[in-house]
Amino acid sequence: MIPRVCNVLNALKNFEKHVLQMFKYPPREFALAYDYDKPVQKTTKKFSLNDLIGDGFLLAVPKFRRTVEKRWKRKFGSPEYIWKMLVPKTNIIVCNKCGHYHENGRLCGNCYKIVEEETKEIQAKIQEKLGTNKPIENDVIVLYDGDQLPEKPQEFWQGKRVIEMKKERPKWFSKNLLQKTTQAPSDSKDVKPTDLA
Amino acid sequence: MNQADITKLVSKLRIKVPPTHRRLRNPLGPEGRLNKLRKTVTGLIKYERIELNYNRADEARQYAERLISEAISHGDCHKPTMEIADFWLLEKELVHKLFKVLVPRFENSSSAFTKMYKAPKPAYARAIEKTILELKGNPYPSLTTRQPNNKLLLQNVLLDAAKYDYRQTKYAEIAEKMSTPEETKNPDS
Numbered sequence: 050m051i052p053r054v055c056n057v058l059n060a061l062k063n064f065e066k067h068v069l070q071m072f073k074y075p076p077r078e079f080a081l082a083y084d085y086d087k088p089v090q091k092t093t094k095k096f097s098l099n100d101l102i103g104d105g106f107l108l109a110v111p112k113f114r115r116t117v118e119k120r121w122k123r124k125f126g127s128p129e130y131i132w133k134m135l136v137p138k139t140n141i142i143v144c145n146k147c148g149h150y151h152e153n154g155r156l157c158g159n160c161y162k163i164v165e166e167e168t169k170e171i172q173a174k175i176q177e178k179l180g181t182n183k184p185i186e187n188d189v190i191v192l193y194d195g196d197q198l199p200e201k202p203q204e205f206w207q208g209k210r211v212i213e214m215k216k217e218r219p220k221w222f223s224k225n226l227l228q229k230t231t232q233a234p235s236d237s238k239d240v241k242p243t244d245l246a
Numbered sequence: 247m248n249q250a251d252i253t254k255l256v257s258k259l260r261i262k263v264p265p266t267h268r269r270l271r272n273p274l275g276p277e278g279r280l281n282k283l284r285k286t287v288t289g290l291i292k293y294e295r296i297e298l299n300y301n302r303a304d305e306a307r308q309y310a311e312r313l314i315s316e317a318i319s320h321g322d323c324h325k326p327t328m329e330i331a332d333f334w335l336l337e338k339e340l341v342h343k344l345f346k347v348l349v350p351r352f353e354n355s356s357s358a359f360t361k362m363y364k365a366p367k368p369a370y371a372r373a374i375e376k377t378i379l380e381l382k383g384n385p386y387p388s389l390t391t392r393q394p395n396n397k398l399l400l401q402n403v404l405l406d407a408a409k410y411d412y413r414q415t416k417y418a419e420i421a422e423k424m425s426t427p428e429e430t431k432n433p434d435s
Contacts, residue, residue: 145391145395146391151366152366152367154364155363155364155365155366155367156363156364156365156366156378156389156390157366158366160389160391161365161366161378161389164386164387164388164389165297167386167387168295168386168387171385171386172293172295172386175385182339183339184339184342184343185339185340185342185343185346185347186342186343186346186347187346187347188347188351189385190385191385191386212385219387221387222387
């Protein structure tokens with residue numbers, strides 16, 4: 050309703066202006082002089098990505114938002130599967146022999162490294178002495194330099210392969226920890242027991 | 247009633263045997279698995295102490311135990327046992343070792359013939375579980391130490407006794423001190 054009324058009003062106003070201009074009203078002295086530019090006709094071009102990017106290229110970007118659960122699982126892991134947070138171990142104990150830390154229920158790393166080295170040496174020695182393709186019929190006894198043969202009956206020595214390690218017995222691989230390394234001279238004629246352990 | 251006593255048919259192992267065997271994935275299938283285990287058993291009998299992955303060690307251990315127990319119970323004049331030994335030991339000089347060295351060693355033992363330890367693991371890495379498998383009575387240095395702070399050790403028993411004696415004398419002294427002032431007080435009152 051209102052637009053129609055406005056149109057009619059506008060038409061009336063236009064008519065009034067034209068009629069008044071016919072009678073040269075308002076007078077030209079009141080007019081302002083200014084440059085009148087004809088509006089340039091805009092050339093509407095179709096939008097294309099090529100104009101925007103030119104020589105460059107587009108990176109792949111996420112299309113949708115990731116949920117909080119998914120983000121946190123990626124960040125911290127899941128306790129049931131792989132838990133990525135640092136968790137303190139409570140099963141670390143001190144080795145009674147060397148004092149290094151190791152996991153409970155496992156061998157001590159430091160002690161094992163030493164024993165492993167010695168074991169491999171002895172194994173190599175045994176294989177070297179044995180040669181190849183000879184039937185293995187005897188048990189092995191490992192003797193180091195300065196080791197005294199234990200006093201055993203002759204039968205004990207029958208059927209034993211004695212492997213001599215050409216070096217001192219390592220201190221930690223002791224046969225008998227109760228044996229004294231130095232002995233004071235004494236006149237007593239008591240016979241001391243040997244090889245108790 | 248005519249059932250055979252199963253314990254006499256199959257040697258009872260002294261280790262825990264799981265209800266099913268491990269499949270130990272191998273491109274050759276079950277045959278490849280057995281070949282792998284034969285190598286391991288041979289190595290164990292040969293070297294007496296080897297380091298292996300846990301699964302392979304635990305699986306091979308059962309076969310090694312069975313082999314030794316068969317050898318002990320039947321001896322080397324039993325044909326099936328000899329065939330088993332021939333199958334499991336790839337190096338034939340080890341068949342001699344089995345019957346002439348290991349059988350006398352384990353004849354009178356009442357526990358398992360092998361021992362398995364868990365190998366140390368690196369602190370900050372994902373590593374496969376390794377184990378050390380060994381025959382008992384081997385000539386190598388021991389992997390474990392006897393617990394030095396055992397309360398049953400002679401030194402600790404003696405120390406405990408000494409502590410007890412010391413405490414008893416102290417208690418006696420205190421009791422004496424407590425009783426003497428009362429005696430002195432009593433006549434005054």
